[in-house]
Amino acid sequence: MSVFSTDEIMTIAASRELAGARSCFVGIGLPSVAANLARSLHAPGLVLVYESGTIGAKPTRLPLSIGDGELARTADVVVSVPEIFNYWLQPGRIDVGMLSAAQIDRFANLNTTVIGSYDQPEVRLPGAGGAPEIASACPRVIIVMRQSKKTFVDKLDYRTTVGFGDGAGARSRLGMPGAGPCVLISDLGIFRPDPRTFEMTLTALHPGATVMGVRDATGWDLAVSGDLVETLAPTDEELEHLRRLHANSKAKATD
Amino acid sequence: MSVFSTDEIMTIAASRELAGARSCFVGIGLPSVAANLARSLHAPGLVLVYESGTIGAKPTRLPLSIGDGELARTADVVVSVPEIFNYWLQPGRIDVGMLSAAQIDRFANLNTTVIGSYDQPEVRLPGAGGAPEIASACPRVIIVMRQSKKTFVDKLDYRTTVGFGDGAGARSRLGMPGAGPCVLISDLGIFRPDPRTFEMTLTALHPGATVMGVRDATGWDLAVSGDLVETLAPTDEELEHLRRLHANSKAKATD
Amino acid sequence: MAEFLTLQSAVATYVHDGDVVALEGFTHLIPFAAGHEIIRQRRRDLTLVRLTPDLICDQLIGAGCARKLVFSWGGNPGVGSLHRFRDAVEHDWPHALELDEHTHAGLANRFVAGASGLPFAVLRAYAGTDVAAQSSSIASVTCPFTGEVLAAVAALRPDVTVIHAQQADRAGNVRLWGITGVQKESVLAATRSIVTVEEIVDDFHDDRNAVFLPSWTVTAIAHVPGGCYPSYAAGYSERDNDYYEAWDDLSRDRQVFEDWLEHQVYEQARAR
C-alpha cells in the first residue's frame, strides 16, 4: 500500500461518493478536485456544472477559478449565470452538489461568511456564493472539508447555508426540495446523517485515524455509528490519477 | 396627384407616424406593412422588433408571419420568446407598438378574441398574442385598422387589450407604464385621444372622406376635433415605395 | 440519456391519452411529423399546449385528439383563421374544446416558471383585460418592496413536450438555432420530451451559444428529416407559404379536411 496524505484520502473518498451520479454542481477548491478525480477515475460521463454557467466542462487541468477559460472551452454549452441558477440548479436538475466551508455544525449547516460577529468580524470570509441554493436544490449534497475544533463547531458564527437546519423535519419546513448533505468527508473520517436525528455521525475512520482523534477535532459531542468501519485505503490507481491531476495543473489545486 | 386606395393612404399615414421613432414592436398584417414602409421611406434606421424574438429585422419583402426566416436572417440578433417579452418589451425599451384589431371602442380598447359571447361565439378570432403587453408597455402605441360599424363599436364583445380603459386615469390605475394609443389610423381618417377625456377623436379626414361618412362607419357618437384637417395625400414617392414593397412580396401583404 | 427511437415508437411510448402535450416552435421548427404521428396513433383527450396553435393544432383538433387547448394566438399566420379550431370552438365539431387562453408573454412565462422549478412567474400583464377572468392560471401578486400589484401565472409542466430541431449528435445532445421561441423552456418544464431532428451529426459546429439541450434533458430523439414541413428549419428548408394559404381552403370544409386526413395522415400508417 502506498503512502498517502490525509488530504489525499479525503479527496479520494469524496470522489468515490460520486459513483452513479449523472451530474455534479461543483464549488471551487476541494470539491472541484474530487469531482475532476471522479471523472478521471470511475465516472467519465459525469457532467460537471460550474456556477459560471459551464455545463459539461471537461477540464484537463484543475481550474483555478470557476470561470476559467478551460471550463468554457471544454464545456458542452455555456449559459448565463441567471440561467444556470434558474433553469438548471433550482429545479433540482443537477444530481449532486459538492461544497466546502470554513465552519460546519452537527446538522451540516455551513458558514462561509464570517468568523466572529457579523458587524465586528474577526475574519471576514468570502460569503455565500452559490452554496445556499446548491445545498437546497440538489437531490444529494456532499461536503468535503478539513477537520478541527475551529471548523467542526458547536455553534456556527453565521449560518450561510442550511444542511439539516435544527434537525429532523427542518428541510421540509423550509421548503427545500433536495435530501440534503448525505455525506461529510473530512481528512479524518466520513460522517453521515443519522436517519432519525439528522445529526452528522461518524461512520468511517480513515486509516490511521482514531475515534479519540476525531472527537478531539470536533467541537460538539460527537455521535459515532455502531457500525464504524475503516475507509478503504486509496488504491495505487486512485493516487496516481489524483497526483497526475495536480501535476497537470500549473495552478494551486486546493483552496 | 396619383390615384390611391383607402388602404394605401391608411398604410402611408401610419408609416408617417413612425417619424422619429427609434424602434417599433410590430404585429403582422397592416402594422408590418406600415413599419416596413417607414423603414423604406423615411426611417432607414428604425429597429423593427417582432415577437418571434427578431430584433433589428431588415426584411426585403413583407413577411407572411412574424417568424419568417427572412426576419431571422436579416435581424441584428434573435432572442428567445420569453426574453423578447421580459427583457425588451416589458421594460418599455421599444418606443412604439403598432397594433390592429377586429374591434375597437371609443377609448381605443381592442378585441381580437371573439365576436359574440365568449362561451357561444359567433366568430372565434385568434386571441391576444402579444397585443395586451405591447399596448401596456410601449411608450407610444399606433393602431391601424379598417373602419366600419362592425369594427368601430360602442361596446367590445371582449376586451383583449386595454387602450385607455374607461377613460382618464385608467391606465395609471392599472399600472400601465406607456402613454397608450396616441393615434388610430383607419381607411377614412386619423383619430387622436382627447387630452382630457382620452376618447379617440377624429382629427383628420383622408382625402375624399367626409365627417358624415366617418360617423356612419363609427358605432359610437363620434367626437370631432375643432381643428379637423385633411390628411396629406400620398406622395408619388410614398406610393411607389408601398407598391414596390407589395410587389416584392410573394406572400399576401395584409391580413 | 436520450433514447434514439423511430417517431412511431417515441409517440407510442411517451404520448398517452389524456396527457398534457406541448408542441413548440414559433413559426420555425414546428413538429408537424410528430403531430401527424399522434393523429395516426389516435390519441384522445389531450391537452395541447402551444403559443401559436398554427396548422399543427388545427389538424390535431380536427382529428379529434384534443380535449383542451392552452394557447395565446390561434390564427393561420398572415392568412386568417384556423378553421378546424374555429369549428371546434364555435360548433363543437368533432367535439367541444376547452380553452385556457393567455397572452404570449403570459404563456411564455408559464413555461419559464416550469423550467425554473417555481410554482409561478411574475410579469406586468393582463391588467384591465377580460383575459385574466377567463383563466384559472392567472392571478395577482403584490411586490413586497413597492406594493405594486403584478400578474402571476401558474407554472406549466407538460407531461411531454415535442419539438423539432436541426441537429442531434450521437450522444443524444440536441442543438437548434434561428428563431428558438420557447423550445428550451418547454422541454425543461416537461416530464418527458421527444425531439425530432433534421440530421444526426458526429460533432456540432462550435457554437456554444445556440440553444443546446444536453442528452440527459431529452427523453427520445427521432431522426425525421423534413419533420417540420410546411414550417421550416433554418439552414435546411424554407417555409412553404403556399401550403399555409392552401390550408385556408382545405380546412374550411369538414369533408375536404377528412379526405386530407385520410390520404395525408392515416394512409401512411397503413403503408407501413
Added chain:
Amino acid sequence: MAEFLTLQSAVATYVHDGDVVALEGFTHLIPFAAGHEIIRQRRRDLTLVRLTPDLICDQLIGAGCARKLVFSWGGNPGVGSLHRFRDAVEHDWPHALELDEHTHAGLANRFVAGASGLPFAVLRAYAGTDVAAQSSSIASVTCPFTGEVLAAVAALRPDVTVIHAQQADRAGNVRLWGITGVQKESVLAATRSIVTVEEIVDDFHDDRNAVFLPSWTVTAIAHVPGGCYPSYAAGYSERDNDYYEAWDDLSRDRQVFEDWLEHQVYEQARAR
C-alpha cells in the same frame, strides 16, 4: 445610440460620486481598465455592485472609492482572501464599508428583475439562512396558486453598469461570448452603461446567439484592448493566474498596496 469615447471621457461623463456602479464579468471579461480609471478620477461614495468583487473591487475599495458593496462572493478565486475588502470590513480601512450581501442566485435575479422592468424577482433561496436577515433587499412572497412561500429579491437598477466585451462594430453594437455571466442583465438593468472592447470591427462574425447588445442599449464604448487584464477575453487573451496569486501578497500590506496604486494606477494619469 452608443457614443465612442476615450475611457477617460466615458468615466468622467458617466460615473459620478455617489453612483451605484455595477462592474460585471464572471471571472471572464472583468473591466479592470475602467476600474483603474474610476480610481484615477478619484470617484467617492460609490455603491459597487458585483457578484464576485474579485481584484477589481478590492482595488476600488482599497483606493477609497466605495461606500458600500453589493455582492455575493468576495474572495480571490482559487487563492484566498481579498485583503483590501477584509481590511475595510474588519478595520474600516481606508474607511467603513457597508455591505449588502446575497447569494449568486439572489443577486443575479436582482439584475434580472431590473432588466425586466419588474420591481422584484422570485426564487427558491435564502430559506433558513442568516443571509436574508442581513439585507433589506430580500423578502418573501406567497405563491397565489400553491401557497408556497418563496424568496423575493428587489430589482437592482444601477446608475451605470461597466463591462468589457470582445467586440463592438462601428455602429456601436456590442458582442461578447464565452462565459457571459450577468453582463446582458446588468447593462439592460442600468440607467447608463460603459463598454470597453478589445476590438472594433466592421462586421460581426455571423453568430446571432452570442450576447448582443444593440447600440441603442449602450451609452458609451471605449476601445481598450487588454482592458480586462489580468482577467481574460476568450479569443483574445488568457487569464494571468500568476497575477491573481501575486495579488495575495501585494494586497496584504497597506503600504505595498498604496505603492502599487501610486505606480500602477495614478502615475498613468500624470503621464497623460
